[in-house]
Amino acid sequence: MRLGIVGAGEVARRHAAAAAEVPGLTLTAVADRDPVRAAELADAYGAQATAGLDDLLDRADLVLLAVPHADHEDLTLRVAAAGKQVLVEKPMATTAAACDRMIAAAGDRLHVGQQGRFFGQVRAAREELTKLGRPLLYVERRSTDYARTDRPPWFTDPLRAGGGIAMLVGVHSIDRACWLLGAEVAAVAGAVAAPAGRAVETSAEVTLHLTDGGRAHLTLLDTPDFFHETTIVCERGTLAIDPEGVTVDRRRVLTVDADAEYTASFRRQYQAILRGEPTATLREARQAVAAVEALYRSAATGGRPVSVARG
DSSP, X not given: OEEEEEOOSHHHHHHHHHHTTSTTOEXXXXXXXXXXXXXXXXXXXXXXXXXXXXXXXXXXXXXXXXXXXXXXXXXXXXXXXXXXXXEEESSSOSSHHHHHHHHHHHGGGEEEEXXXXXXXXXXXXXXXXXXXXXXXXXXXXEEEOTTOTTXXXXXXXXXXXXXXXXXXXXXXXXXXXXXXXXXXXXXXXXXEEOOTXXXXXXXXXXXXXXXXXXXXXXXXXXXXXOOEEXXXXXXXXXEEEETTEEEETTEEEEEOXXXXXXXXXXXXXXXXXXXXXXXXXXXXXXXXXXXXXXXXXXXXXXXXOEEOOOO
16 A cells, blocks of 8 residues: 655654554655655655645555644545545544544545554553453543644644644543543543643643543643653552553553554554554544543633533
8 A cells, every 4th residue: 555644744754664664555655845854754765755735646545644733624635535545643633523524525534543542551451451340530641842842833823733732632642541441421521721822721631521420530731751641440450551561550561662662553553554444433533522622611611511522
């Protein structure tokens, strides 16, 4: 299968590295608004830098969209109209309504990059949870750094990003919670914080009210010190996930190389696509966006629970 990449930033480079490890998948074309950046990424993998999406479509069967969130809908519709498969980076779009239009246009040709569920430690955690009985408490703390000098300007543009930390990384946390707990989100309550000088929230506190009656509590913080910690207290034990592995009742059951695992998660996602296996379903990917929208409405009304819009 021929892969074309639209966007040549940090995430696109990870995708390119992962794709190079997948038999049957070849990076053939790269497009970016910056032709120099497109050429650099293309040259590294023997691909062709193209002038734009139209030229890239002639050279690809699967198109990865690693572009600002607000561009996801338009580009997906264009790729779908050309009859190609499309993998769009998370979040699926900036609104649930946009997700619905993408689903209607692309159908089963559309894949969404909720690749967090392809981390080895997350998949191992899901298996371990089957042994621990009913989950009683789910808590996750995750960070990102808005002060990093390599952050593109659109990250803090509310129109192009669709929001702040909740839309940027919160969709991964929402997807992780639902996938591990085996439930959908019925409602969301929470608060967000946009410090002076920021047009988007850089921290958030979120409670997911799940369809099975459970809850998941997420804390998203802007800090230079990276952390991503998930703790699930169950009837018969406590499981913890961190970037380096999984612990059950203080016993390490899996250790991974965090940086290598990041690229490996993209590789496993591509392998699933080539095998025709599901990644995140379109319903799940849409749900993450709708949950963030519900969070923003909750935060604007004092933190009351807000129902998640269904497609």
